Each structure stands twice: as structure tokens, then as C-alpha cells.
Amino acid sequence: MIESEDQRRRPNRVVAFVPDLMDRSRLGRLGAIPVVHVSGPAALAAEARDGDLVVVDLSRPGVIEGLGQVAGEIVAFASHVDTELLERARAAGCAEVLPRSRFFATLAGRVGGVSE
Numbered sequence: 001m002i003e004s005e006d007q008r009r010r011p012n013r014v015v016a017f018v019p020d021l022m023d024r025s026r027l028g029r030l031g032a033i034p035v036v037h038v039s040g041p042a043a044l045a046a047e048a049r050d051g052d053l054v055v056v057d058l059s060r061p062g063v064i065e066g067l068g069q070v071a072g073e074i075v076a077f078a079s080h081v082d083t084e085l086l087e088r089a090r091a092a093g094c095a096e097v098l099p100r101s102r103f104f105a106t107l108a109g110r111v112g113g114v115s116e
Contacts, residue, residue, distance in 0.1 A: 011053035011111060015072065017044055018057045026104050027055065033111045045069035053111060058085050058097075067092045075110075077103035 013034040018024050027035050038047050041062045048054045052072035056063050059078050067074060067089075076089045080099035089097045098106070 011073065012049070012051040014053045014055055014111060015044065015048045016055040017041055017060065017063065018055060019060060020057065023057065023100075023104075027107075030108060030111055041066040045071075048072040055107075056094075058082075058089050064088050064092050067094065075103070 015036045048071045054072040054074045056076045058076050074094045075096045076094045077100045
């Protein structure tokens with residue numbers, strides 16, 4: 001059986017460092033895929049595996065510095081006005097770096113979850 005592009009790209013799970021409770025609740029509504037929340041940037045490297053979608057809130061201290069040790073596809077978000085931070089995340093190797101609003105608008109489609 002040949003897999004579609006969407007099936008090949010669908011992650012095994014989401015591993016997230018997203019401390020904001022409102023943002024965490026939005027991740028929790030994905031439904032179709034497990035979401036594992038970690039307590040800090042260092043825990044990302046210990047928890048994330050190849051095949052995971054790693055989600056990070058760039059506005060938290062220490063996130064960018066630890067990204068080089070993290071397996072999986074990293075998608076990061078921050079305020080749209082913090083262009084320097086968004087550029088630093090791109091330079092650190094994030095697969096995708098998005099403004100917060102766009103990140104949450106497109107996340108469900110990426111993982112096959114329910115829309116907001």
C-alpha cells in the first residue's frame with residue numbers, strides 16, 4: 001500500500017514545551033494524537049524521538065539554546081512582533097517558525113487533529 005504524503009508526515013505524537021495554560025489547552029484539543037508536555041527546555045531532548053512533532057514556545061528562556069539536542073521535527077512559535085527571536089529559531093534549525101496565531105490556526109491540519 002502506498003502512503004499519502006499526509007500519512008507519511010503525520011507525527012507519532014506531539015512533545016511540547018508550552019507553559020502557558022491557554023496554549024496548552026489548545027494543544028490538548030488535537031484529539032487524534034497524543035500530546036506529551038515537558039517541564040522545561042532540557043526535558044525536550046530527553047523525551048523527543050524521531051517521528052515526533054516537537055512544539056516550543058520561543059518566548060520562554062533557554063528554549064533556543066537547547067534545540068540542537070532535540071530529535072524530531074521542531075515547530076516553534078512566538079509573537080509576530082518578535083522578529084529577531086523568530087529568526088534565531090530558524091537559524092537554530094527549527095523546521096518551521098510561525099507567529100503564535102498562525103501556529104495554532106494550522107496545527108490541527110498538520111497532525112490530523114480536530115480544528116479549533
